[in-house]
Amino acid sequence: MSERYVAVFARYDTDGDGQLTVDEVTAAIAGMFPAAEVADLSGIVKALFAEYDVDHDGLLSVEEFVPLAANLPELGAED
Structure with missing residues (x-):
């Protein structure tokens, strides 16, 4: 498993429990896009979890x- 992806996972796992919640994934996705670009991420996050x-x-x-x-x-983009 790529150490890079493990490090990215750890960055988004804000409570450190080894799992990403819907809220943590939503925050990660929100950080990639300006608020004006994506008003509601729930559909995107739901589709990601479904897959x-x-x-x-x-x-x-x-x-x-x-x-x-x-x-x-x-x-994986750096902040």
Whole structure:
């Protein structure tokens, strides 16, 4: 597993529990786009969880996050 993606995961895992919540993913996506560009991220985040939350627990593990990050290079962009 790419150390780069693990580091990105850790940056977005704000509570440090090893899982990304809907709120944490929403915050990560919101950081990529100006507020004026995307008014409501709930549909985007819902679609991401539908595709990448393979165990359907409502959370993204690091294993589930890596394919998402690989498909959304903006998630790996440095602040």
